Amino acid sequence: MQAAPVPQATTGAPVLGLQNIRKEFGGVVAIEDFSLDVHAGEVVALVGDNGAGKSTLIKIICGVYPPTAGRILIDGSETRFSDPADSQARGIQVVFQDLALAERQPVYMNLFLGREAVTGPFRRLDRRRMIRESEELVRGMDVRIPSAKSTIRDLSGGQRQGVAIARATHWASKLVLMDEPTAALGVAETQKVEKIIGGLRERNLAVLIISHSLDQVFRLSDRICVLRRGVQIGIRRTHETTNNEIVSMITGLT
CATH class of the missing domain: 3.40.50.300 (P-loop containing nucleotide triphosphate hydrolases)
Incomplete structure (x- = not known):
């Protein structure tokens, strides 16, 4: 120990x-x-x-x-x-035991859940920015996922845990x-x-x-x-x- x-x-x-x-x-x-x-x-x-x-x-x-x-x-x-x-x-951010991730959404949408980046006069989702920042975040924290565009349900338990922790620690x-x-x-x-x-x-x-x-x-x-x-x-x-x-x-x- x-x-x-x-x-x-x-x-x-x-x-x-x-x-x-x-x-x-x-x-x-x-x-x-x-x-x-x-x-x-x-x-x-x-x-x-x-x-x-x-x-x-x-x-x-x-x-x-x-x-x-x-x-x-x-x-x-x-x-x-x-x-x-x-x-x-x-x-304050929390990582619950059940992770509280949206399984049908991609990684980048989970990382920005409730804080989605928008752009332009019509406030459209700025997906390119969220994807770029998500990839930088998970790379910096050594969360090894195929892509920020990967769907949560396609990830392993460890990868999902990494996404949940990355979201909490980022915000x-x-x-x-x-x-x-x-x-x-x-x-x-x-x-x-x-x-x-x-x-x-x-x-x-x-x-x-x-x-x-x-x-x-x-x-x-x-x-x-x-x-x-x-x-x-x-x-x-x-x-x-x-x-x-x-x-x-x-x-x-x-």
Whole structure:
């Protein structure tokens, strides 16, 4: 297992601040009293068993669900997202576990989904520009696809994952949320995704990643936050904890 990078000292307001977040669905409490700060240039891993509330928390941050209680702060200012478009406008992008790609559309249309480039007085789609910029983007991120004109449904799982991550990282200006970004990938494709995540840190973006692979968590993250059945168990600096401690926190066994 490789040692995780030692996080740099953080200054100023965190990119993301979650304070006493609670989420209820009817009478069911999915998240209870969750607080976390994520700073620019930091990778924070969110871990826990299935049903711990990790994906629910991601959806609260990106505007899919409103919190039942608690505060969301972006750069120190309290924010309420009415929908995902609100969070995207604030520089937040998410890579969902199901990727959220339009399978019948080409790669370039997926990369510009909701932000299509237009030209001329009649505002026609500027396909040439989108294709050119998409090819530059995927080439720069080493996402190996036949062409930006390729249809998503004709790509492999790893190629689709690469497109989803490329879209998120291209449009994010503050925070990237990733829900199991390498769950269905092979070793080589996983290494490429992890390299991309390292590049996000170098761009001074904040990253919050859900992963079931503790080896991956220890390779990538600066801090690890553990959830169990909707309850925040604790936060550890990656270089100050061990695999055994995190497993004990996840399972509740000591």
